[in-house]
Structure formats: structure tokens, C-alpha cells
Amino acid sequence: MGERTELWIGVTTKSGEASWVAKNTKNYLTVLRENGATPVVLSPDQPATFPDGTTLVPDEQGRLPAAVLERLDGLILSGGGDVHPRYFGQELSGAETDRIDLRRDELELELARQALARDLPLFAICRGCQVLNVAAGGAMIQHFNGHRSPKEQTAFHDVVITAGSRFYQITGVARLAVNTFHHQGLDLASMAPPFMPVALADPDAWLVEAYESTHHRWVLGVQWHPERLFELAEEHRRLWESFLAACAAQTPSTRWRK
Secondary structure (H helix, E strand, O other), X not given: OEEOOOOEEEXXXXXXXXXXXXXXXXXXXXXXXXXXXXXXXXXXXOOEEOOOOOEEOOXXXXXXXXXXXXXXXXXXXXXXXXXXXXXXXXXXXXXXXXXXXXXXXHHHHHHHHHHHHHOOXXXXXXXXXXXXXXXXXXXXXXXXXXXEOOOOOOEEEEEEEOOOOHHHHHHOOOEXXXXXXXXXXXXXXXXXXXXXXXXXXXXXXXXXXXXXXOOOOOEEEEOXXXXXXXXXXXXXXXXXXXXXXXHHOOOHHHXXXX
């Protein structure tokens, strides 16, 4: 037995095909590699392949075996399409059917539940923020206007951060400019019981833009895309540094491999 020194971080995505990953998941992989971590792509249609050559295959529903999380130091639920409202007890009412992928829903909801149960550091981004909230027993608003960037350029708005929250301690600021690409999201009534809101949209103060867990070592959901560091302020980099520090602080025995 020998201790593995590098961090292995799972990153979910709609497809594990190389062309899809290169187009849609590259920013997540880049920021992890730039911070010395090794990403492991988790998808419903391709085996999860670890740096030591181990592969784990998803089932017909798109779910990966629980052993995946036993081999990871942290999990990122990434951005993407819409979550089917059946998972939070609603009929279709604004969710875009052409952006729903049930196999991805099954993959990520199961991974999210298991990661919470294991107290694995978890960073949930945009769609991932919504998935994690649903996995923990919450819901979401299926559609609203004003927060999806036009195709030709990225739109931005501010969020107001809750003083005293872990999010505030990480970023060190009371207000932060974020990018915005979503048409679904959370309000206070949608929040799952384990989570507390830590950033609200400005001017849409009803919209929860970030939440954190009150029951776990490091669980954060954000509605924007902090992996797009090339267009964001330095405070967003601190979120990645904090997440990876939590991943590195795992119980040493969990990072021993053959």
C-alpha cells in the first residue's frame, strides 16, 4: 500500500465522449489541473476512468457504482441542462424538455445523495446547485426571465453575501459580481432543510444565488459559473482553493490506494 498524494476530484457531465468533454467540461478540468488536482470525468454514458487505470461502468439508468465515491477526494456537480421536475414532485411548468436528460439526472442525484451521506467535499455549480438541492429534499423554480446570458456575450450581476457565513469567510467580501447563464433557480421556499442561503441576487433578492450546508464539512452550491475564472474577479479563485483544501483534509486513510 502507498499513499496517493494527488487529489482525485470527480466532475459530472452529460456525456463522457471526448468531443463533448472538450467542448462543455474543459473549464472545470482546467481549473482543477491548474490547482494541482486530477479530474475524473463522471458521466451516464461512459465508464469512469481513474488515474490508476481502474474503470467503473454506469448502469442502464446512468448511475455509477457507489465505489466511485470511495475513490474520490471531492465531487463537482457541473452546469448543464434542466432537471426533470418529477424529482421534486412537480409537473412540467417551464422546464425545457429538450434540455432534460433523465440518465444524467439519475447519475447526479444518486452521487449527490451519497456524497452528502459520506460528508465528501462537494461543489455544486449552476445546474449542479439545483441538482444538489433536489437531492437533499428541496425543489426549484422551473423558469424565470432575466438571468440567462445572450449567446453573443456573458451577462453579469451582483450577489449580496451573508455576513458570518462560510462563503463570506472564504471570499472576504460582502458583494460579488457573478456571471449568469440560468433560467431555473431557487428561492427561500425551495431550499432543502440542510442548507442555508448565503448569497442573494441583486436586484432580484428573492433569488438564492449561493447556499452552504450547516451539517457538512464543505458543501457549497452556487448558481453561477466560477470555473470561468477568465472573466471573474479573484474572489472566485478563493472558492476553488477552499474546496481543494477541504478535499486535501480528508481522513488520511481514505486516500490510500494499492
